[in-house]
Amino acid sequence: MATNVFSVPDLLEVATEPNRRALLRLLAEGEKTVTELSGHFPVSRSAISQHLLLLSEVGLVTARKDGRNRYYRLDGAGMVRLREQFEAFWTTELDLLVADAGRLGQQPSQGNSDDIQ
Amino acid sequence: MATNVFSVPDLLEVATEPNRRALLRLLAEGEKTVTELSGHFPVSRSAISQHLLLLSEVGLVTARKDGRNRYYRLDGAGMVRLREQFEAFWTTELDLLVADAGRLGQQPSQGNSDDIQ
């Protein structure tokens, strides 16, 4: 990977993995325990726990301990940073490109047609 | 990965890898050859070629052959689908959550503070 030791964690990469993406959406409803969350997935509690650990390492979620449960919830600040990273990727050029494609249902730039594959 | 054989390719996952993300942004400027593109990266031409192949498999780019060059460019329709996948993830709840965090610089829901780790 390109996530080197001392580089800023790539929130987009972390957040994009399908299970983690689903976790974030579930946590948008409010804080939940590992077991509650893992009920929504085909994989084990352990797998979910590790996804949550990773999400917490990059600051997208935080945890609160209560009895023998661990309640996870979104970290607003981290989610803002995630949004910013996405906006930084989706620049004006890409917006224009998508807008064009939406209007024309076609390639944006020069309409060459001798494509291969 | 979770990209199984007969499932719809996960555009977000494919597009999020840092090198591929950069490739898409470079291609937003217009079509380019593999060698041109790989000049912007520390990795080999081969690596870039494979990233481009993957991007074309999921429909985010297309290729045009000219002489011994291969010109890659963005596929507008695919980029629209990418945008849609992102919007589908970033639902209203997350938007509200981020808005709250932006205003308060804090957690959106109940302000519990006995966090751990």
Add this chain to the structure above:
DNA sequence: AAAATACGTTAGTCGCCACTAACGCATTAA
């Protein structure tokens, strides 16, 4: 109290993904 149950994390495995190395092919140079 001990035993049983439930919660979450750590230990260890396997497969895949990104990468370099080796290659085929096209074009140019001699």
Add this chain to the structure above:
DNA sequence: TTAATGCGTTAGTGGCGACTAACGTATTTT
């Protein structure tokens, strides 16, 4: 034409990431 150069892709490898299995700990039950 043959050799040399440049383009892009395939072959093969290493490491990391997602997963299950085993574990430690906390709580309940008897």
